[in-house]
Amino acid sequence: MKNVFSVSNAVMLLIDHQVGTIKLAISTPYDEIVRNTRALARTAVETGMPLVLTSSQEEHFQGLLLADLQTIAPRAYAERVKRPGVVDCWLYGPFKEAVVATGRKKLIMSGLTNDVCIVYPAISALEDGYEVQVVVDAAGSPTTAADETALRRMESAGVTLTSTNQVMAELAMDWASPTGSTIQTIMYQEVLKRLVEA
Template identity: 75%
Template sequence: MAPLFTPADTAILLIDHQVGTIKLALSTPRDEIVRNTRALARTAVETGMPLVLTTSQEDRFQGPLLDDLLRIAPDAHAARVRRPGVVDCWLHAPFKDAVLATGRKNLVMAGLTNDVCIVYPAMSAIAEGFRVQVVADAGGSPTAAADRAALDRMAAAGVTITSTNQVMAELATDWASPTGGAIQRVMYEEILARLVAA
């Protein structure tokens, strides 16, 4: 088995979590996408992991990033890579340069939508020797069929398909450690609290 991802060797990339594109991700409930995106962003910020944000055509229907990302990660938000329209963000030099600058070879990616905005950069990064996990439930597609096709295509190319809780637990390694405790707190506050209270 390949080594697990850790906060010391991993960067989190959040791609096109914009107020317009989220309307296209009908295969996953909107509130679930927002909760999981918040959890990933907080995990990066609260453990000191590199966090790279990017947007596509903010001045069109895609709109700005979700306000949650501005509140959680103001520095990453200010440094976000604004793409003029390149679909595969890996092919947009400023984005790729930002990822390379992290020095990390393990990438956790999530974004909107899975069938357009994530599938291509995930496969491009794999082709260049990165290890990539795509967080399926922090994104979605216009239809369930489109989502399944995208996830299957990425998996066939060597991308690991994961969920928010799964990748957070992997990064935590040990809930009793300081890093694990921080990630557990984020997971509880963003995802588990409402389930426990139900």
């Protein structure tokens, strides 16, 4: 591949992984969303990638971001962009400014839910000239139909859809490299261990 996303050219955007919002994402099992979100956050933190977190209306049913994110990425959590209610986070100035400040044009994006909180910023960022990969299995929607519709809409607009393992492998590129070894360890601990040791 010539146009590879790497830890040196991409930024990780985790959007609205909140304790209330995750209850709406029933198209993907709860535990799977948490595992994959943890893996993405750890990959960013442990490889030095920029990580931008955002939340929407924390004082409402959406609630705070998952406690795992606060534990894994305390700095990004403290600096999270708290939106007052703007659905398309790309249109909320402080969020877009935080992404622009990273200086990176390759965006790895995931969040809750695909059919509301991800579809719009993914397409908006793409329209602004960014390259966007959406990690679909660290997210979900209220129904399978809603999720599939959102994924089709994003893909038809030019967004690249990916999975947690797939994007982590792309960021690693070589498991024997220092970065690759770090990512492989995270992938095993967060995603693969339960399968291998079952």
